[in-house]
Every structure is written in structure tokens, then in C-alpha cells.
Amino acid sequence: MRFDLLTLFPGLFDGYLQQSLLKKAIDAGLIEIHRWDFRDWATDRHKSVDDTPYGGGPGMLIRCEPVFSCVEHVQQQGKALGRLIMLTPAGQKLDQPLVEELSAEERLLLLCGRYEGFDERISQGLEPLEVSVGDFICNGGEVPAMLLIDAVIRLVPEVLGDETSHKYDSFSQSRMLEYPQYTRPREFRGMEVPEVLLSGNHPEIARWREEQSRKRTAERRRDLLDEFPGQ
Numbered sequence: 436m437r438f439d440l441l442t443l444f445p446g447l448f449d450g451y452l453q454q455s456l457l458k459k460a461i462d463a464g465l466i467e468i469h470r471w472d473f474r475d476w477a478t479d480r481h482k483s484v485d486d487t488p489y490g491g492g493p494g495m496l497i498r499c500e501p502v503f504s505c506v507e508h509v510q511q512q513g514k515a516l517g518r519l520i521m522l523t524p525a526g527q528k529l530d531q532p533l534v535e536e537l538s539a540e541e542r543l544l545l546l547c548g549r550y551e552g553f554d555e556r557i558s559q560g561l562e563p564l565e566v567s568v569g570d571f572i573c574n575g576g577e578v579p580a581m582l583l584i585d586a587v588i589r590l591v592p593e594v595l596g597d598e599t600s601h602k603y604d605s606f607s608q609s610r611m612l613e614y615p616q617y618t619r620p621r622e623f624r625g626m627e628v629p630e631v632l633l634s635g636n637h638p639e640i641a642r643w644r645e646e647q648s649r650k651r652t653a654e655r656r657r658d659l660l661d662e663f664p665g666q
Contacts, residue, residue: 526565547576
């Protein structure tokens with residue numbers, strides 16, 4: 436799967452691309468990531484990509500010309516044009532169903548904004564899927580892009596060592612929160628592992644986990660049970 440990161444700060448991804456599961460997936464050829472700087476498509480000698488908003492107001496907006504030129508160039512660099520995504524607080528909420536949808540794509544192009552955001556005509560003309568990672572504001576789209584990549588690559592075949600691992604994550608399959616999990620030691624500072632997990636009785640363990648998942652969801656995210664009343 437290929438990701439193209441379109442940004443004013445490609446260097447922000449330096450450390451992220453060299454760590455953990457993502458680096459292993461890149462080294463194995465399962466994930467391909469390319470970075471592009473909007474400034475490379477600026478036309479003036481100062482490489483400016485932003486300007487003040489019409490009508491007044493604080494901050495600066497990213498201009499149309501460099502973004503359109505960048506996107507149109509990048510789309511021609513792969514076997515497929517790819518699906519264009521704009522990271523923006525005004526977008527569709529990033530949840531597990533959307534992550535699953537995006538993981539089926541061959542290629543994703545991620546538009547990372549800065550300052551006060553993009554000129555509205557970028558959204559109108561390029562028609563990206565607008566995605567929000569939560570009801571809060573970041574300094575730019577780079578960290579949300581990392582979050583999206585982290586979520587999507589878990590569903591790409593062979594990226595996880597255990598191909599069944601993601602099926603038990605919170606929000607997957609049942610759309611409920613994941614059950615509590617424990618490892619050694621059996622007792623730590625007076626806190627003990629539930630006996631059922633030591634029993635070797637796998638049907639009982641499965642029932643306990645389902646009960647705990649439902650209980651945790653009811654306590655912490657009741658809205659999920661309301662959204663999926665059959666759970």
C-alpha cells in the first residue's frame with residue numbers, strides 16, 4: 436500500500452518513518468511512503484504558499500496554486516491516481532469503519548494543512564475526502580496523518596505478525612471496547628489476574644472476555660452500545 440504525504444513540513448515525519456512496526460513494513464515492501472513539499476510548486480522567488488484571507492481575519496491560508504499543482508503532479512507518479520484525503524477538523528470522523536474502508540485502497544494521498552487551513556477552493560476543485568481525527572485542533576495535519584497511517588497499516592495483510600490480532604482490537608468486529616488483558620506476574624502489589632484466565636477453559640475465557648468487553652463499553656462509551664443496539 437502506498438501513502439503520499441503532501442505537506443509544508445516533510446521533515447516532521449523523519450523520526451516517525453524510522454520506528455517500530457511502520458519501519459518494518461516499509462523495509463519488507465508492504466508499505467510505501469513518499470513525501471512532497473507544497474513549496475516545490477510555489478512560483479515566486481520566496482517560495483510562498485500562503486496569503487491573508489479575503490474579508491479579513493487572523494492567520495494565513497494555504498493558496499490554491501501550489502496545492503493543485505502538487506496534487507496533480509503526485510497523482511501521476513504512481514500506478515493509480517489514489518484516493519485524496521484532506522486532514523481537517525471539519526471532516527468526517529475517523530473511526531474504525533472508515534479505517535477499514537481506507538485500508539482497501541491501493542494508494543492514499545494525504546493533504547496536511549497548516550496555519551488557518553486551506554483555501555476553500557482546494558476542497559471544491561480537488562474534492563478530497565475530508566477527515567477529522569477528533570474534536571480538537573492540531574497545529575497542522577501532519578500528526579493526524581500519522582494517526583491515520585498507524586490505524587490503516589494494521590489492516591494491511593502481513594503488516595502485523597499475527598494476522599488475527601487486529602480483529603480483537605477495540606472498535607473492531609463487535610464495535611465494542613476491548614476486554615482487559617493481563618500478563619506475568621500473576622500477582623502484582625495486591626492486584627491479581629482473574630482466575631478464569633488461568634483455568635485453561637477456553638469457552639469460559641471467551642464468555643468472560645465478551646462480558647468484560649460489554650461492561651467496559653457500557654461504563655466508558657455507552658454511545659457505542661446505543662449506536663449498535665444489537666450488541
